[in-house]
Amino acid sequence: xxxxxxxLLVDDEPRMLSALKRTLRRExxxxxxxxxxxxxxxxxxxxxxxxxxxxxxxxxxxTGIELLREIRRSSPATARILLSGWTSEIExxxxxxxxxxxxxGKPWDDAELKAEIQAALDDA
Amino acid sequence: xxxRAQGKNAGVLPDSGAESHLGVxxxxxxxxxxxxxxxxAPMSVETTAALARLGDPVELLRAEGPDELxxxxxxxxxxxxxxxxxxxxxxxxxLAAIPADGPPSIVVIDGDREADALExxxxxxxxxxxxxPEYENVLPVVLLEQVGRWRxxxxxxxxRQRIRxxxxxxxxIVSAMPAGLVVVDDGGLIxxxxxxxxxxxxxxxxxxTESTEFLAARLPxxxxxxxxxxxxxxxxxxxxxxxLQRLVRASDSEGTPRAxxxxxxxxxxxxxxxxxxxxxxxxxxxxxxxxxxxxxTRDIIENINSAxxxxxxxxxxxxxxxxxxKILGGRDGDxxxxxxxxxxxxxxxxxxxxxxxxxxxxxxxxxxxxxQRGDGAWIPVGISCSPRxxxxxxxxxxxxxxxxxxxxxxxxxxxxxxxxxxxxxxxxAGVAHEVNNPMGFIHAxxxxxxEYLTDLEKYFEATDRLQRxxxxxxxxxxxxxxxxxxxxxxxxxxxFVRSDFExxxxxxxxxxxRIRHIVKDLRDFSRPDLPARSPADVNQAIxxxxxxxxxxxxxxxxxxxxxxxxxxIEAYPMQLxxxxxxxxxxxxxxxxxxxxxxxxxxxxxxxxxRGEGEQGVIRIETEAVGDEIVxxxxxxxxxxxxxxxxxxxxxxxxxxxxxAGTGLGLSTCFNIVERHGGRITVESEQGVGTVFEVWxxxxxxxxxxxx
Numbered sequence: 001x002x003x004x005x006x007x008l009l010v011d012d013e014p015r016m017l018s019a020l021k022r023t024l025r026r027e028x029x030x031x032x033x034x035x036x037x038x039x040x041x042x043x044x045x046x047x048x049x050x051x052x053x054x055x056x057x058x059x060x061x062x063t064g065i066e067l068l069r070e071i072r073r074s075s076p077a078t079a080r081i082l083l084s085g086w087t088s089e090i091e092x093x094x095x096x097x098x099x100x101x102x103x104x105g106k107p108w109d110d111a112e113l114k115a116e117i118q119a120a121l122d123d124a
Numbered sequence: 125x126x127x128r129a130q131g132k133n134a135g136v137l138p139d140s141g142a143e144s145h146l147g148v149x150x151x152x153x154x155x156x157x158x159x160x161x162x163x164x165a166p167m168s169v170e171t172t173a174a175l176a177r178l179g180d181p182v183e184l185l186r187a188e189g190p191d192e193l194x195x196x197x198x199x200x201x202x203x204x205x206x207x208x209x210x211x212x213x214x215x216x217x218x219l220a221a222i223p224a225d226g227p228p229s230i231v232v233i234d235g236d237r238e239a240d241a242l243e244x245x246x247x248x249x250x251x252x253x254x255x256x257p258e259y260e261n262v263l264p265v266v267l268l269e270q271v272g273r274w275r276x277x278x279x280x281x282x283x284r285q286r287i288r289x290x291x292x293x294x295x296x297i298v299s300a301m302p303a304g305l306v307v308v309d310d311g312g313l314i315x316x317x318x319x320x321x322x323x324x325x326x327x328x329x330x331x332x333t334e335s336t337e338f339l340a341a342r343l344p345x346x347x348x349x350x351x352x353x354x355x356x357x358x359x360x361x362x363x364x365x366x367x368l369q370r371l372v373r374a375s376d377s378e379g380t381p382r383a384x385x386x387x388x389x390x391x392x393x394x395x396x397x398x399x400x401x402x403x404x405x406x407x408x409x410x411x412x413x414x415x416x417x418x419x420x421t422r423d424i425i426e427n428i429n430s431a432x433x434x435x436x437x438x439x440x441x442x443x444x445x446x447x448x449x450k451i452l453g454g455r456d457g458d459x460x461x462x463x464x465x466x467x468x469x470x471x472x473x474x475x476x477x478x479x480x481x482x483x484x485x486x487x488x489x490x491x492x493x494x495x496q497r498g499d500g501a502w503i504p505v506g507i508s509c510s511p512r513x514x515x516x517x518x519x520x521x522x523x524x525x526x527x528x529x530x531x532x533x534x535x536x537x538x539x540x541x542x543x544x545x546x547x548x549x550x551x552x553a554g555v556a557h558e559v560n561n562p563m564g565f566i567h568a569x570x571x572x573x574x575e576y577l578t579d580l581e582k583y584f585e586a587t588d589r590l591q592r593x594x595x596x597x598x599x600x601x602x603x604x605x606x607x608x609x610x611x612x613x614x615x616x617x618x619x620f621v622r623s624d625f626e627x628x629x630x631x632x633x634x635x636x637x638r639i640r641h642i643v644k645d646l647r648d649f650s651r652p653d654l655p656a657r658s659p660a661d662v663n664q665a666i667x668x669x670x671x672x673x674x675x676x677x678x679x680x681x682x683x684x685x686x687x688x689x690x691x692x693i694e695a696y697p698m699q700l701x702x703x704x705x706x707x708x709x710x711x712x713x714x715x716x717x718x719x720x721x722x723x724x725x726x727x728x729x730x731x732x733x734r735g736e737g738e739q740g741v742i743r744i745e746t747e748a749v750g751d752e753i754v755x756x757x758x759x760x761x762x763x764x765x766x767x768x769x770x771x772x773x774x775x776x777x778x779x780x781x782x783x784a785g786t787g788l789g790l791s792t793c794f795n796i797v798e799r800h801g802g803r804i805t806v807e808s809e810q811g812v813g814t815v816f817e818v819w820x821x822x823x824x825x826x827x828x829x830x831x
Binding site for chain 1: 556557560561562563564565566567568569571572624627628631634635679680723738739
């Protein structure tokens with residue numbers, strides 16, 4: 001891999017972003033963060049290409065599912081993972097429309113999370 | 125002109141008392157001159173004698189002049205007018221008074237004056253008789269001849285009139301009859317038809333063409349078959365029997381299915397048949413409909429689960445359906461005649477809806493009362509009573525429909541329990557999410573911290589070696605060990621690990637504190653109620669509820685609180701919290717709906733301009749007003765549609781999609797608040813928001829039914 005893959009983490013909980021960065025510290029990734037959907041979309045529109053977005057669902061403003069659906073439309077090459085403690089509340093059709101590579105619950109299993117990230121990046 | 129009339133060949137009168145069958149002969153006689161005593165002069169002796177020689181009795185009517193004569197002659201029973209030797213002028217005037225179709229007239233000519241006779245004939249006399257020697261013989265013969273002819277003519281005239289009248293009547297009936305009539309010959313050709321037949325089965329022949337159509341060309345096949353069958357039957361020696369009648373279903377000329385009644389009758393004269401066809405679709409349909417209504421009504425009454433009884437004015441059961449028999453313990457109508465008091469007068473309870481309805485016609489709908497079942501057990505029933513009114517509005521008794529409520533009461537309890545569980549489930553999901561978030565990062569941090577620890581152990585091992593080398597004092601070894609420490613410190617990024625370890629520890633501690641807080645809220649919220657009312661702090665009840673519920677709505681809702689100091693009230697705090705939770709959850713739902721609508725509208729305008737960060741507000745206020753306290757929960761949600769506002773407290777009423785709500789939340793609130801002697805009010809404006817107010821008395825009523 002020539003360049004390190006760029007991963008954008010989206011969560012309104014700063015402690016969550018901090019813990020995720022900590023977990024992925026040694027994975028050879030460029031980690032960026034956003035605290036809501038609007039910030040994430042702004043980042044997608046400007047900086048270097050993002051290879052993977054990992055988003056929470058329940059956030060102020062637009063939900064994670066809406067964000068990932070929008071990204072699927074505007075940046076189809078970017079892989080998407082939903083990471084939420086609220087997955088049972090999500091309507092299956094809305095979930096399908098977001099076309100996620102994986103849907104993980106909180107708390108997550110570190111090994112599983114890393115494996116899903118790797119798989120999503122490999123597929124992309 | 126009769127020569128005999130002149131008396132020359134006067135026939136001989138049959139013997140006196142000759143056979144005659146004319147009956148009473150009514151004759152108007154005009155004489156000349158006047159009687160000295162007044163009135164017209166009497167007839168001559170000769171004329172009287174001549175009339176006496178007739179075999180029939182004569183009724184004489186006297187006319188004094190032409191005016192009187194003309195008033196008498198229209199009487200159809202007048203047989204003759206006799207001019208008894210009047211002068212020529214008076215005779216002519218009298219004759220002129222008799223109409224052309226009036227009775228015959230005989231003029232008696234004095235002596236042998238031919239000129240007078242001629243003049244009389246010209247003036248219209250039917251015959252003339254000379255007053256001569258043969259007068260008494262001739263007059264009766266001439267008279268009988270004239271009367272006989274006149275009566276014959278009259279008879280024929282009447283008969284002709286009657287026949288004409290009958291013909292007209294017949295034609296009128298045939299053309300006005302609401303049935304199609306058609307006469308056909310044995311070749312199947314239509315001989316005659318009435319207008320109704322032409323209407324029912326319009327001709328296909330061009331207008332004005334000679335109607336020589338075959339019946340088969342006019343009638344539907346189904347009717348033709350019936351006609352042919354009737355012809356066969358009448359051919360089986362049943363000719364002249366009563367007409368044969370059949371009901372036939374066929375489509376009319378426009379293809380609409382109809383029912384026809386077909387009658388067939390052989391006519392006596394000629395080789396012809398008469399067919400009478402009536403369209404009976406309507407009456408068929410009506411009678412079928414009536415029958416099916418009757419059947420349906422019976423089926424419904426016999427099969428509905430609701431018990432139905434009819435009670436007469438004396439309070440006796442006159443009808444009970446099977447469901448009623450099941451509850452009241454009867455069979456096959458053996459409840460008939462028994463008094464409703466046998467079942468509907470629970471001891472110590474005078475409120476019997478049936479009795480009330482019998483007394484003053486009071487209707488009741490869904491009233492609850494007790495009924496003693498056939499097996500002696502008292503069961504709750506929901507009952508509706510209506511008076512049975514006759515045409516003039518007088519009561520003939522009562523129809524009562526009732527239903528065993530025991531099972532429903534049981535179910536209601538279960539459903540209320542379910543509702544409680546559902547709200548607890550919703551709450552648990554919200555709480556779980558709130559716990560899962562800190563748990564998520566604590567979990568990740570723990571994992572990471574143990575990795576940091578592994579790294580640090582490597583570093584500590586190196587520093588241990590350096591420490592031991594320092595003790596031994598070999599400089600070479602010390603330098604190597606120190607280098608090793610540096611390499612490892614670089615390798616594990618010691619500076620970062622040290623600071624991040626501390627950060628992870630701090631953040632995890634904060635997460636743990638958050639969880640502790642949530643658990644405390646949960647405990648505050650869910651402290652079980654004491655079995656009796658106890659002094660409760662309503663501010664504490666609403667606040668602990670808001671804290672718990674807020675965890676699941678904080679993304680879309682800003683919470684504003686304004687609590688005034690409240691006196692403690694006697695209450696079941698957990699039940700009040702259930703009320704507040706329902707109201708807050710509803711407020712949250714209404715806000716989510718409003719946000720969804722706003723996002724939809726925004727994206728309709730421009731897909732890129734979708735709303736971000738929309739939030740609603742829930743404002744909670746409490747205050748003491750007089751001897752009541754009020755908890756006000758106001759939201760900025762979509763509002764309640766006007767038509768739903770009056771129904772929101774009804775059990776099972778919901779505007780949420782199927783599966784999203786049981787429709788029991790607000791009805792539960794209503795019951796709980798009522799149990800506390802309070803009330804709930806609602807004000808709402810669509811697109812603006814809703815305000816619920818829970819009013820509770822500071823000193824609630826003495827008795828209640830805790831559940």
